[in-house]
Amino acid sequence: DTAVSQTPKYLVTQMGNDKSIKCEQNLGHDTMYWYKQDSKKFLKIMFSYNNKELIINETVPNRFSPKSPDKAHLNLHINSLELGDSAVYFCASSQGGGRYFGAGTRLSVL
Amino acid sequence: KQEVTQIPAALSVPEGENLVLNCSFTDSAIYNLQWFRQDPGKGLTSLLLIQSSQREQTSGRLNASLDKSSGRSTLYIAASQPGDSATYLCAVRPSQGAQKLVFGQGTRLTINP
Numbered sequence: 087d088t089a090v091s092q093t094p095k096y097l098v099t100q101m102g103n104d105k106s107i108k109c110e111q112n113l114g115h116d117t118m119y120w121y122k123q124d125s126k127k128f129l130k131i132m133f134s135y136n137n138k139e140l141i142i143n144e145t146v147p148n149r150f151s152p153k154s155p156d157k158a159h160l161n162l163h164i165n166s167l168e169l170g171d172s173a174v175y176f177c178a179s180s181q182g183g184g185r186y187f188g189a190g191t192r193l194s195v196l
Numbered sequence: 197k198q199e200v201t202q203i204p205a206a207l208s209v210p211e212g213e214n215l216v217l218n219c220s221f222t223d224s225a226i227y228n229l230q231w232f233r234q235d236p237g238k239g240l241t242s243l244l245l246i247q248s249s250q251r252e253q254t255s256g257r258l259n260a261s262l263d264k265s266s267g268r269s270t271l272y273i274a275a276s277q278p279g280d281s282a283t284y285l286c287a288v289r290p291s292q293g294a295q296k297l298v299f300g301q302g303t304r305l306t307i308n309p
Contacts (some may be wrong), residue, residue, distance in 0.1 A: 127302050134295040141295050190240035
C-alpha cells in the first residue's frame, strides 16, 4: 500500500481557475507537509501541519491554502492560478525520523 | 542560514563503476541528513537517513557517510546499474524541532549500459 498518496498526478488548467490537490498518508504520522519543486529542481517547503495546526507558512501567497480535515489528510487549495504556479507539488509526512514523500502532482497552468 | 550544495550537478558513468556523490552543508549543527532518489516525473524515495551521532548508513549497494565537522556527506554507489539512473538529493534537518528540511539541488546521475 502506498504510504503517502496524492491526487491527481497531473493537473492542467487555465490561468485564473481554482484547483485542489489531495494528499493522504496511512503511516499514522503527526506531521504533514507541502513542498513545491521549481524549474531548477529545488524543493521548497510551503506548509507544515502538526495535529491540525499550521506550523510553517513560508512566504507563500494567500492564494494557496492548506486544509487538513484530519491527521491523515492535508489538501492544498489554490485560487486564481497564475502561470508561475506551474511546478511539481509534493506532499510528505514525518514523525520524528525521516520524511516520506508522495509521487508529486505536476501542475501546468496555461 | 543553512545551505546545502551538491556537486556535480550531473554525472554520467559506465555501468559497473563505483561512484561517489557529494553533499556539503554550511552549518555543522544538524539533527540528521537524508539522501533521496527522484526518478523523472516521480516523487522522492528515501534511501538512507543518517542521524547526527552516526558516521554512516548502509543499504545494499549504497553507503552514506556523514562528517559533521567538515560539513560533508557522501553517497557511495557500488557496482552501478542502469536502474540507478536518477536524480539524487540530500537534505539536512537543522534540529529536532525543525520541521523544514533544507535540500540541495541534486545530482543527476546517468549510468550508461
